[in-house]
Amino acid sequence: MEQQVVLKMKNITKRYPGVVALDNVSVDFKSGEVHALLGENGAGKSTLIKVLSGAVQNDEGTIWINGNEYDKMTPLVSRTNGVEVIYQEYNLINGLTVAENICLGRQMNGLVNKKEMVQITRELFERFHIDINPKAYVKELSTAQQQLVEITKAISKDAGIIVMDEPTAQLTMSEVENLYEMIRSLKERGKTIIYISHRLDELFAITDSVTVMRDGAYVTTVETAKTSRDELITLMVGRKLSDTYPKRDCIKNDIILKVENVSGLKNTGVSFDLHKGEILGVSGLVGAGRTELMRVIFGADKKLDGKVFINGKEKNARSPQDMIKSGMGLIPEDRKEQGCFLNNSIEWNISIGNIRKLTSNRMIDKKKIRRQAEKYRDMLNIKTPALEQRVGLLSGGNQQKVVLAKVLAMDSDIIVFDEPTRGIDIGARHEIYEMMSRLVESGKSIVMVSSDMEELLGMSDRIIVISNGRLTGEVAKQEFSQEYIMALASHE
Amino acid sequence: MDKAKIQQIIKSNMMILILILLVVVFGLLSPNFLTVKNLMNICTQNAYFIVATIGVALVMISGGTDLSVGQILAVIGVSIAMLMQSAGLPVPVAIILGGVIGMALGAFNGLSANILKIHPMIVTLATMAIYKGISYTLSGSKSFFNFDPSYVAIGQGYVGVVSVPIIIALVVALIIHFMLEKTCFGRFIYAVGGNAETARLAGINVSKIKVMVFGIAGVLYTVSTVILTSRGGSASSSIGPGVEFDAITACVLGGVSFIGGEGRVKDAVVGCLILGILGNGMQLIGMGVYTQNIVKGLILMASIGYDTYQKMAKVKKVVAK
Numbered sequence: 001m002e003q004q005v006v007l008k009m010k011n012i013t014k015r016y017p018g019v020v021a022l023d024n025v026s027v028d029f030k031s032g033e034v035h036a037l038l039g040e041n042g043a044g045k046s047t048l049i050k051v052l053s054g055a056v057q058n059d060e061g062t063i064w065i066n067g068n069e070y071d072k073m074t075p076l077v078s079r080t081n082g083v084e085v086i087y088q089e090y091n092l093i094n095g096l097t098v099a100e101n102i103c104l105g106r107q108m109n110g111l112v113n114k115k116e117m118v119q120i121t122r123e124l125f126e127r128f129h130i131d132i133n134p135k136a137y138v139k140e141l142s143t144a145q146q147q148l149v150e151i152t153k154a155i156s157k158d159a160g161i162i163v164m165d166e167p168t169a170q171l172t173m174s175e176v177e178n179l180y181e182m183i184r185s186l187k188e189r190g191k192t193i194i195y196i197s198h199r200l201d202e203l204f205a206i207t208d209s210v211t212v213m214r215d216g217a218y219v220t221t222v223e224t225a226k227t228s229r230d231e232l233i234t235l236m237v238g239r240k241l242s243d244t245y246p247k248r249d250c251i252k253n254d255i256i257l258k259v260e261n262v263s264g265l266k267n268t269g270v271s272f273d274l275h276k277g278e279i280l281g282v283s284g285l286v287g288a289g290r291t292e293l294m295r296v297i298f299g300a301d302k303k304l305d306g307k308v309f310i311n312g313k314e315k316n317a318r319s320p321q322d323m324i325k326s327g328m329g330l331i332p333e334d335r336k337e338q339g340c341f342l343n344n345s346i347e348w349n350i351s352i353g354n355i356r357k358l359t360s361n362r363m364i365d366k367k368k369i370r371r372q373a374e375k376y377r378d379m380l381n382i383k384t385p386a387l388e389q390r391v392g393l394l395s396g397g398n399q400q401k402v403v404l405a406k407v408l409a410m411d412s413d414i415i416v417f418d419e420p421t422r423g424i425d426i427g428a429r430h431e432i433y434e435m436m437s438r439l440v441e442s443g444k445s446i447v448m449v450s451s452d453m454e455e456l457l458g459m460s461d462r463i464i465v466i467s468n469g470r471l472t473g474e475v476a477k478q479e480f481s482q483e484y485i486m487a488l489a490s491h492e
Numbered sequence: 493m494d495k496a497k498i499q500q501i502i503k504s505n506m507m508i509l510i511l512i513l514l515v516v517v518f519g520l521l522s523p524n525f526l527t528v529k530n531l532m533n534i535c536t537q538n539a540y541f542i543v544a545t546i547g548v549a550l551v552m553i554s555g556g557t558d559l560s561v562g563q564i565l566a567v568i569g570v571s572i573a574m575l576m577q578s579a580g581l582p583v584p585v586a587i588i589l590g591g592v593i594g595m596a597l598g599a600f601n602g603l604s605a606n607i608l609k610i611h612p613m614i615v616t617l618a619t620m621a622i623y624k625g626i627s628y629t630l631s632g633s634k635s636f637f638n639f640d641p642s643y644v645a646i647g648q649g650y651v652g653v654v655s656v657p658i659i660i661a662l663v664v665a666l667i668i669h670f671m672l673e674k675t676c677f678g679r680f681i682y683a684v685g686g687n688a689e690t691a692r693l694a695g696i697n698v699s700k701i702k703v704m705v706f707g708i709a710g711v712l713y714t715v716s717t718v719i720l721t722s723r724g725g726s727a728s729s730s731i732g733p734g735v736e737f738d739a740i741t742a743c744v745l746g747g748v749s750f751i752g753g754e755g756r757v758k759d760a761v762v763g764c765l766i767l768g769i770l771g772n773g774m775q776l777i778g779m780g781v782y783t784q785n786i787v788k789g790l791i792l793m794a795s796i797g798y799d800t801y802q803k804m805a806k807v808k809k810v811v812a813k
Contacts, residue, residue, distance in 0.1 A: 300693060324695035338693055341686040343753055352683050353694045355676045363674045406694065 281460030329412030397428025555752030556612030565732025598710025647723025685752030
């Protein structure tokens with residue numbers, strides 16, 4: 001098919017107080033292409049998309065779309081020009097059905113015609129092989145299903161340019177395949193898909209071209225077929241990253257954490273051991289009950305049955321407080337909702353877990369808080385102009401480092417990382433891996449729940465697999481293979 | 493000083509500036525307003541309100557709201573009066589028992605919210621009715637007068653030119669300020685209000701903190717009641733109720749976050765003073781009561797609206813630099 005340029009973003013500049021979020025960026029997008037935006041967090045991808053969707057206004061530059069030129073976009077102008085953005089946060093209404101959500105905003109003679117809505121939705125779902133009941137309420141759906149509904153909703157509006165921001169973050173492998181199918185069929189119909197993802201494998205699987213951004217500036221656009229992983233990483237980071245995963249030797253030490261027949265609301269009879277100085281990977285499909293298992297062990301959710309031993313002593317935790325006292329720390333999956341206090345400063349966040357130790361005469365000692373924050377800032381390389389900075393303003397990678405600092409400050413010997421690098425750019429990701437390596441070398445022990453297969457294989461000394469709430473296998477380092485682990489993960 | 497810095501200072505002290513502005517405006521409009529006596533009077537009249545509002549502010553910082561405060565004041569007022577008159581207990585004992593009752597009623601709010609796992613706003617909506625019933629059952633709709641002179645002296649006494657209620661309110665404000673700023677417990681209140689789940693996963697006993705906050709608020713309500721009833725010289729089931737909405741208004745006006753995690757004692761005090769000065773000033777310039785209500789509402793809307801606008805505009809404006 002003849003590919004035409006349908007969208008030109010020319011010399012776009014966007015400044016925020018103290019930061020230039022976009023610095024004279026120009027990119028062209030063609031019809032019938034899947035065009036990836038790649039860059040670390042803070043590179044300006046999201047801001048560029050917000051400028052395109054009219055969510056924020058550019059200070060300089062113009063946007064040329066379908067033959068019209070605009071100085072600035074507004075959400076309405078953007079929509080009428082056929083731009084649809086699927087954000088990471090879902091915009092579905094929980095109290096309505098799938099069909100009602102998909103047809104939301106579609107005028108039907110002013111009256112609600114449920115039958116017609118269900119019909120429209122059913123046709124769309126059939127076209128894209130999606131197995132969701134149009135009459136189900138959104139609140140009954142899994143996050144992955146919500147994601148599919150969100151995508152279908154955008155497509156149903158017959159948009160010419162569809163932006164997908166990390167669309168696979170919540171999806172399982174078969175659902176990702178399904179999504180690819182959807183994208184290919186959209187492409188055949190001449191649509192433009194702007195695809196944002198941190199996962200390089202995905203870019204090679206689905207995109208035609210990749211635009212790399214760094215520090216708010218345009219770096220280059222390359223054809224996917226003519227580039228390589230290493231080249232993309234170098235372009236994106238601006239320097240060469242050596243081995244993605246740090247190497248280290250694992251010596252089998254004593255068992256520090258023993259989990260025996262633990263059952264919770266979503267788990268039945270799970271047993272495993274964690275050795276001192278080990279990184280134990282926990283694999284499984286989304287929704288298999290890995291996070292729930294960790295929360296039960298940590299005392300955050302109710303344990304229905306089973307025993308947990310730390311250093312040979314049984315711990316019957318009723319709350320996270322008890323487990324923290326026993327030397328366990330949890331870095332939760334949901335960083336923003338469970339890991340950080342977004343409205344509070346970096347030093348406040350780092351000190352909240354061990355504030356009792358940062359006192360003089362039983363009064364909070366701000367100097368001690370500052371010293372501790374400085375220590376962890378240097379140790380974990382937290383990038384920030386000031387320690388008084390609100391955590392909500394930091395990038396995902398730096399937020400994760402703050403959460404890690406908080407857990408380290410609590411003096412944890414066992415650290416559970418739940419999806420440690422989700423949504424984090426490659427540079428910060430690498431730093432977190434190195435930090436994990438240093439932690440186990442210094443005698444700490446780590447349980448790492450992850451959906452990123454590469455990360456699991458690269459970082460773990462041993463992997464256990466959870467499927468449907470049960471332990472379906474344990475894999476030693478010499479037996480690591482993606483296929484074997486996936487087979488265990490989909491084992492019923 | 494550069495422009496951004498000045499803007500920053502103005503923004504973070506917006507409500508204090510509005511307070512000063514009100515003082516200046518009423519000072520120009522009425523010759524009787526800007527006198528030491530009148531200003532002291534405003535403070536004395538609002539001392540009980542300031543103390544109660546600080547209690548509500550604590551609850552709000554911890555992520556809750558307390559709609560039952562007015563009824564708690566009534567229960568405590570009636571109880572202390574009956575303990576002194578019907579039971580014949582000495583004044584200090586009656587006041588201490590009143591404190592215990594206040595703490596218990598407050599803690600009951602917190603416990604119910606924890607056990608039933610419902611938002612404190614709903615819980616206190618229910619306890620508001622319960623406490624109202626309790627106070628009328630106790631008082632039998634009667635009013636209590638003729639208190640012991642030593643009790644009345646609390647509300648009507650002076651130390652030099654400063655009234656005792658002002659001193660009490662000041663001491664309470666300083667203690668709670670110290671607690672919030674300097675103690676670990678204070679930090680935990682902000683943490684629980686900022687994000688309860690994050691706080692729990694960081695090893696903070698969220699339920700305990702909530703109950704303690706409500707309990708402390710209950711003690712403050714007792715202090716507030718003592719000032720109120722000793723100053724007025726009477727107690728009944730209708731003295732106290734109504735405070736709840738003024739207290740929440742004062743908190744929000746001063747800058748205490750309605751969703752929790754943010755706010756200072758200073759904010760609550762400034763909010764109370766703005767409301768107090770508005771009321772007094774409009775009275776002095778001879779405005780009718782109904783007009784006063786309208787003006788009060790408009791000023792509330794305008795000042796909070798402007799404050800929010802300032803916060804939003806900050807990002808947009810500084811860009812031009």
